[in-house]
Amino acid sequence: MKKIIPFLMLAFVSVFTVSCDNDDDVQYVDNDTYAGVIEITRNFQYNTAEDVYFINQSISMEPSDMALVYRLKDGSSNGDVWEQIPRTLYFSGGRELDYDFDFTQKDVQILAGGNYDISTTPTYLNNQTFRIVLVPAGFLNKGAKPPVDYSDYNAVIKYYNINDSKVTKY
Template sequence: MKKYFTLLLLAIFGFAAVSCNDRNDDVIVQDNDTYSVVLDINNVNFAYNADDGYFISRSFTKPLVSTDVVLIYRKGSSAPDGSPVWQMIPRTLYLTGGNELDYDFDFSKNDIMIYANGNYDISTTPQYLNNQTFRVVLVPASAGGKNANVDYNNYESVIKYFNIDDSKVTSL
């Protein structure tokens, strides 16, 4: 009987040791230095220079911290109810005749640059270069971990996930 009791005790101890770990997979990392912000660049025209091609440049009022990520959406059209339809960039527009126009961007902690270029002379399609509206969304990078359940291509999904009040948009 003592033998069985010792084996039972050993089995219980072994089960407890194996089933415990010091990891907590449900830990939510809180980013305390980033506040999700929405900024608009309204009705702007792309400028041109030989180094950058067609571009729009804006500076942030405060430098970003290293845990910030920039997402940029272009207002592509309006829905039947008049609300804007936002398209995430980078984006390629496929036009007639095999023409392709690309919107892209880069950012640093101090500024953003939005670029337009294509496989044709894009100055011949000024509707894609003039009176453009972009929405810049600043979000914390740490939220993009393995458990993030957000579709960054969908503006509404991003706004909902980061609990952003986009009625308080400011201009950049």
């Protein structure tokens, strides 16, 4: 009996020293979730009931995904200059024009407002071009520093491997 006890102890200890690990050889690749870009060029419409200028764009995204919106500030031979919104533009006389947005799974609404009658500056309301970048939740690192500077459109496009030449335009 005394000779069997060491073997039983060895068997008992080996159960706890040899166990499963978390290193799987198979890696899951999610091929149906990807980042994308939509470009819209529109005039803002005025909603008299809410006293706000707006542009609506239909989209389709998951509830946990994120939308980023950029406004075309300038285009040149060196490339387009995109600025992230929300954004405030400052003019003489203390006037301010604000671009903002909100989004749901089904649409993005871009808003324009200010501390003056913004219809007096139609350059900032008519023929405006925006890019909406849809970022799937799988790319988001919750609770940590963002993996990319979201205010830099080009850095976002590069980080998420978005082909900037194949933007869906509306």
